[in-house]
Every structure is written in C-alpha cells, then in structure tokens.
Amino acid sequence: MRLNDCHNVEDFRRLAKWRLPWPVFDYIDGGADDEITKARNTAAYADCDLVPNVLAGMADIDSSVTILGRRSALPLILSPTALQRIFHWQGERAVARAADAFGLWFGISSLSTVSIEDIAAIVSGPKLFQFYYHKDRGLNRSMIERCKAAKFDAIALTVDTIVSGKRERCARSGFTSPPRFTLSSALSYAIKPRWALDYLFRDSFALPNLDTHVREGTDKAVSVADYINGMLDPSIDWKMAQQLREDWGGTFCLKGIMSVADARRAVEIGADAIMLSNHGGRQLDGSRAPFDHLPEIVDAVGGQIEIICDGGIRRGTHVLKALAAGADCASGGRFYLYALAAAGQAGVERAIGLLKDEIERGMHLLGVKSLDQLDRSHLRWRD
Numbered sequence: 001m002r003l004n005d006c007h008n009v010e011d012f013r014r015l016a017k018w019r020l021p022w023p024v025f026d027y028i029d030g031g032a033d034d035e036i037t038k039a040r041n042t043a044a045y046a047d048c049d050l051v052p053n054v055l056a057g058m059a060d061i062d063s064s065v066t067i068l069g070r071r072s073a074l075p076l077i078l079s080p081t082a083l084q085r086i087f088h089w090q091g092e093r094a095v096a097r098a099a100d101a102f103g104l105w106f107g108i109s110s111l112s113t114v115s116i117e118d119i120a121a122i123v124s125g126p127k128l129f130q131f132y133y134h135k136d137r138g139l140n141r142s143m144i145e146r147c148k149a150a151k152f153d154a155i156a157l158t159v160d161t162i163v164s165g166k167r168e169r170c171a172r173s174g175f176t177s178p179p180r181f182t183l184s185s186a187l188s189y190a191i192k193p194r195w196a197l198d199y200l201f202r203d204s205f206a207l208p209n210l211d212t213h214v215r216e217g218t219d220k221a222v223s224v225a226d227y228i229n230g231m232l233d234p235s236i237d238w239k240m241a242q243q244l245r246e247d248w249g250g251t252f253c254l255k256g257i258m259s260v261a262d263a264r265r266a267v268e269i270g271a272d273a274i275m276l277s278n279h280g281g282r283q284l285d286g287s288r289a290p291f292d293h294l295p296e297i298v299d300a301v302g303g304q305i306e307i308i309c310d311g312g313i314r315r316g317t318h319v320l321k322a323l324a325a326g327a328d329c330a331s332g333g334r335f336y337l338y339a340l341a342a343a344g345q346a347g348v349e350r351a352i353g354l355l356k357d358e359i360e361r362g363m364h365l366l367g368v369k370s371l372d373q374l375d376r377s378h379l380r381w382r383d
Contacts, residue, residue: 003343003350009314009335012351016087016341021188021195023173024086027224028337031281032165037289038281041312044289048321049380056367063360065371067329068154068251068273068306070126073103074356075371076319077331079275079310080107080130080156082224083177085114087341089202094345095336096123102352105331107156110134110143111177111217111227115208120150128154130255132161133240135233139213144247146209155248156275157241160256162234164225165283176221178205242269255310258293260300273306273328280311280333291322295376298326316358320366324374 006012017025031038065075078099085091092114099106100123107128108119119127129147134140147155169175174185179199181189189196199205211218217227245252254266255275266274276290276297290309298307306329309322313332322330339351368374 003347006339006342006347006350006354008354009338009351012335012338012342012347015343015347016338019192019195020087020341021185021192023170023175023185023188024179024195025341026169026173027083027167027175028087028334028341030167030169031285032167032283033285035281035285037278037285037287040289040292041278041281042314042318044291044312045315045318045321047382048291048325049382050317050321050324050362050366051378051380052365053367053378056369058364058367058369060369061360061363062370063356063363065329067105067308068126068128068253070105070153071103072105072126072329074319074352074359075323075329076313076352076355076359077105077128077308077310077329078107078336078352079331079333080109080112080128081333081337082109082111083113084337084340085203085205086177086179086199087337088344089198090340090344092119093122094340095348096127098336098345098348098352099123100125101349102356104352105153110209111207112209113206116143116146116150116152118208120152126153128152128156128253131155131157131244133157133233133236133244134214134231136213136231139210140244141247142212143209144244147248148250152250154251154253154272155244156253156255156273157244158255158279159236159241160258160277160279160283161228161232162236164228165279165285167225167282170223170225174223176223177207177217177227178221180221238265238269245270253306253308257297258288258290260296263297263301263305267301267304271305273308274301275308275310275331276327277310291318291325294322294325294327302326313355316355316360317362319355319359320362320374321379323371324376324378326376
C-alpha cells in the first residue's frame with residue numbers, strides 16, 4: 001500500500017499500522033479501558049443525517065472561518081498531540097508545515113518533540129499551545145513566557161488529565177517516552193527496520209519544552225500514565241485556571257470541557273473558547289461523545305464563547321455536521337497522526353487535502369455558500 005492509495009482516514013490508519021511498530025501504533029490508535037468512548041466519538045456522527053437544499057446557485061462557496069480571532073481557510077484545527085517524533089522522524093515540523101500550506105490553525109503539546117521556538121520559526125499562520133499544568137511551577141512559568149516570546153496566538157489549558165486514563169494497550173506493550181527497547185518489545189521494533197533506522201539515526205528524541213526542568217520523558221523513560229500521574233498537578237481548580245489566563249494575557253481556551261456547568265464557568269472566568277473534548281476517548285471511558293453533547297452546550301453558552309468540537313473527525317461531513325449543530329469549528333488529532341505516521345509531511349498534506357475536498361463538496365451538495373448558513377435545519381438525528 002502506498003500514499004497514493006490512501007483515499008480516506010481509514011486508509012491512512014492501515015498504512016500507519018503497516019509501517020509502525022505495534023507499541024507505537026497502539027499508542028496512537030488506543031483509548032481507555034474498553035475504548036467505548038473512543039469508538040463513540042466517530043460513531044456519533046453516523047447517527048445524524050444531513051438534509052440538503054438544492055437549486056441554490058452554487059457556483060461559488062467560501063469554506064473559510066474566523067477562529068479565535070484569526071482567519072482559517074477551513075473550519076478545522078489540527079489538535080495538539082504529544083510525542084510526534086516517535087511516529088515519524090519529521091514530527092511536529094511536518095504537521096506545522098502542512099497546516100501552514102493550507103492556512104489552518106495548528107497546535108503543539110507541552111509534550112511536543114519540537115520546541116516552542118522552532119515551531120514559531122517555521123509557522124506563519126495561527127498557532128496554539130496546549131498547556132499541561134505541572135506540579136513544577138517554574139516549568140509552568142517557563143512555558144508561558146516562551147509562548148509569549150514566540151508570539152503564539154493562543155493557549156489551551158487541558159483540564160481532563162488530572163489522573164491518567166487506563167490505557168490498556170500501552171500497558172500491554174510497555175510503551176514509554178522515549179521508547180524503551182526491551183527483550184519483549186525488541187521484535188516489534190526489529191521487524192519495522194525503516195522506522196527503527198529513522199528513529200535511531202535521525203534527530204535525537206527530546207521534549208524540549210520540558211527538559212529544562214524535568215528529566216522524565218526525555219532522559220528518563222516513563223509511560224504516559226506515569227508521567228501524567230507523577231508530573232501533572234491534580235489540585236488544579238477554577239481559580240488556578242483563571243490565574244493562568246491572567247498570567248498568559250492572550251487568547252485562552254479550555255480543552256476538555258464536557259458539561260454545561262463547566263461551560264458556564266468557562267464563560268465566567270473570561271475564557272475565549274472551549275474545546276468539547278474527552279481526550280480522544282483516552283481518559284474517562286463511558287463518557288459522552290463531544291458531538292452527542294454539542295447541542296446542549298451550544299444552547300447553554302452559544303454566542304458567549306467560541307465552541308470547538310474536538311475528536312472523532314474522520315470525514316469532511318463530520319466537520320459540517322459539527323458546524324450545523326452550532327460549533328464554531330471542529331478539531332481532531334488521529335486523522336492527521338495516522339497520515340503523519342504513514343508518510344510524514346506528504347501524508348499530512350494529503351489527509352488535509354482530502355478533508356478539504358469533502359468539506360467543499362459537502363457545502364455544494366448541501367446548498368450552502370458560506371459556513372454561517374449551516375444550522376440545525378440541515379440535520380436530523382436518528383432515534
């Protein structure tokens with residue numbers, strides 16, 4: 001299977017599975033516990049039908065939208081995800097360049113394998129930093145100051161990881177950051193020689209936003225669960241979130257909001273946006289899918305705060321359904337991570353291009369010339 005044989009996200013997933021050692025693939029692909037929530041994040045879109053209007057004179061359409069004060073060519077954010085250097089040697093640089101080529105928002109994680117400064121040097125478009133609130137207050141201050149100096153456009157505080165979800169695939173494989181080569185895992189890496197050679201002889205793995213303060217994850221191999229449980233601050237509360245917003249002083253988003261009560265609190269503390277997200281189904285299994293819950297959140301706080309529907313995106317029509325239900329835009333991670341693992345920057349660009357075509361084709365077939373024409377009249381939920 002080659003890159004040109006990939007015509008949808010599932011094709012990229014199959015190619016990524018073929019090219020990656022199984023512990024690395026399972027880290028991308030897996031969720032928490034029984035992975036019910038991970039599956040529901042995408043399945044939710046299939047339970048909602050689109051209702052098109054015809055004879056609308058659809059010679060021209062405009063698929064652009066303003067997100068967090070910056071214009072985006074598509075109503076889609078490439079969600080920040082950690083450890084991308086492990087999936088492909090080009091890592092976050094590949095995703096950043098692909099986002100820039102398409103004029104999209106791009107996010108990096110606190111646990112990114114390329115530094116805040118390096119991303120700022122190669123991205124001219126809007127960029128977001130996903131902030132994990134660490135026990136080390138000096139590390140927290142350092143990341144804020146570095147984002148200010150690098151002129152990042154927004155910070156998203158992740159609020160759903162005060163403890164780690166039970167990621168059973170990672171527990172079985174022994175996946176760590178950086179990868180730990182043990183007798184039990186050696187075969188899985190050895191049978192993927194292209195990946196192994198790239199990992200060993202390309203740029204060294206590092207977590208440059210953290211390694212000035214902590215060894216864990218860069219020089220000291222730890223599981224993702226152990227990192228979250230050991231390094232992140234479970235005492236974080238609304239007062240601390242508000243203080244972080246004030247310390248940052250710029251556009252501020254809360255990632256991981258799923259209840260109406262929390263959405264209203266986000267408005268009260270002056271957040272600019274919320275990401276409806278269950279962390280890709282990697283935290284609380286059995287929790288609700290963002291798209292299922294989106295109308296309730298929109299009815300409560302729509303128009304008071306920007307609402308981003310995060311997770312489960314596999315098709316351009318999923319993005320259109322989220323906007324019709326009231327979201328300001330959608331975001332996702334796995335759809336481009338599979339493509340990154342499959343073929344680096346070329347893979348990410350092909351994945352974005354496919355979604356772009358699906359969004360634009362969907363707009364034509366729905367009879368909407370601009371995204372602000374989408375509303376719930378275009379949707380019908382099945383019983």
